[in-house]
Amino acid sequence: ETGVTQTPRHLVMGMTNKKSLKCEQHLGHNAMYWYKQSAKKPLELMFVYNFKEQTENNSVPSRFSPECPNSSHLFLHLHTLQPEDSALYLCASSQNDYGYTFGSGTRLTVV
Amino acid sequence: GESVGLHLPTLSVQEGDNSIINCAYSNSASDYFIWYKQESGKGPQFIIDIRSNMDKRQGQRVTVLLNKTVKHLSLQIAATQPGDSAVYFCAEMGYSTLTFGKGTMLLVSP
Numbered sequence: 023e024t025g026v027t028q029t030p031r032h033l034v035m036g037m038t039n040k041k042s043l044k045c046e047q048h049l050g051h052n053a054m055y056w057y058k059q060s061a062k063k064p065l066e067l068m069f070v071y072n073f074k075e076q077t078e079n080n081s082v083p084s085r086f087s088p089e090c091p092n093s094s095h096l097f098l099h100l101h102t103l104q105p106e107d108s109a110l111y112l113c114a115s116s117q118n119d120y121g122y123t124f125g126s127g128t129r130l131t132v133v
Numbered sequence: 134g135e136s137v138g139l140h141l142p143t144l145s146v147q148e149g150d151n152s153i154i155n156c157a158y159s160n161s162a163s164d165y166f167i168w169y170k171q172e173s174g175k176g177p178q179f180i181i182d183i184r185s186n187m188d189k190r191q192g193q194r195v196t197v198l199l200n201k202t203v204k205h206l207s208l209q210i211a212a213t214q215p216g217d218s219a220v221y222f223c224a225e226m227g228y229s230t231l232t233f234g235k236g237t238m239l240l241v242s243p
Contacts, residue, residue, distance in 0.1 A: 024176070065177075065222070065233040078230065112176050122167065122224075122231060124176035 025049040028113050028125035035103065036133055043098040043128045045113030052117055054096040056088060059110040059127070071096060103132045145240045152210040154237045156223035159204060165226035168197060168208045171236070172219045180208070180221075215241045 026047045035041050047054060056068040070078035071090040085107075087099040096113055110127045146152050158166070164185040169177035183190045183197045183206075190197050196209040206223050220236040 024178070026176075028176075064235050065224075067230055067232075070230065114176075119226060120165070121179075123179065124169075126174070126176045 024123050024125065026113055026115055026123050026125035028111075028128050030128055031126065032129045032131075034131045034133060035100070037103060037105070039103075040099070040101040042100065043111055043113075043130075045096040045098075045125055047094055047096075047113075047115040047123070049115055049121075049123060050117070051115035051121070051123070052093055053115060053119070054090060054093070055114040055116070055122075056096065056098050057112040057114060057124075059112055061109075065112070069098075100130075103130075105132050108132045142235070143238045143240065145242065146213050148213060148215060148241055148243050150213050152208075152213045152217070152239060152241075154208045154210075154221050154223075154239065156206040156208075156234055157204060158206060158223070158225045160225060160227040160232070161201075161204060163225040163227040166197070166199060166206050167224045167226075167231070168195075168206075169222045169224065169233075170217075170219045171222065177222060210239075213239075213241050215243060217241050 029044045053072045055070050058066045067080050068082045069088045074090045085102050089097040108131045112127045113125045114122050116122045167182040168180040170180050171177045181192045181195050181197050183199050188199050194211045198207045218241045220238050222233050222236045224231045224233045
């Protein structure tokens with residue numbers, strides 16, 4: 023275990039469904055991130071939260087909605103996704119931009 | 134925008150050989166670099182990092198070299214083992230966020 027836990031590990035959803043991805047970090051870090059990993063592409067940063075305040079939204083479509091209730095928990099709410107949104111969604115945390123630690127990811131398939 | 138790229142998409146080596154994975158970066162302002170290993174079905178795992186005020190850093194069986202003049206980063210793995218088979222990413226810290234390369238697949242055959 024890395025100290026960053028993501029659930030669920032796998033998720034299949036229809037284009038009209040609403041689902042949420044959860045991330046929890048036990049490292050005492052002050053920043054949390056959502057990344058998208060598609061086949062044959064570099065990791066893409068989606069959202070950044072510092073001290074539970076969103077500091078970056080990397081031009082992500084509004085069908086992805088993040089929520090950070092505290093420094094240890096991060097959610098990604100999903101609705102009306104497209105098949106091209108199928109990917110591995112990774113959560114990470116860091117302390118003052120160092121010690122980036124990733125979770126194992128949620129493998130999302132949109133059908 | 135700035136980018137981080139890897140020269141070789143796949144590297145095949147024999148068990149016991151030394152492996153060298155290369156990475157080019159383009160943001161000269163980047164001051165922190167990390168190498169990650171990603172095994173199938175897992176998230177990226179931290180291997181080793183280096184700050185821009187250093188040109189070499191060693192860990193257990195791994196060495197990272199940084200050449201700021203040509204903006205090049207490399208990861209050396211000594212005595213490569215089958216368990217080292219994975220995708221390796223370099224990442225650079227510029228403007229407070231990490232930017233990743235596409236990754237290199239390392240295949241180790243017995």
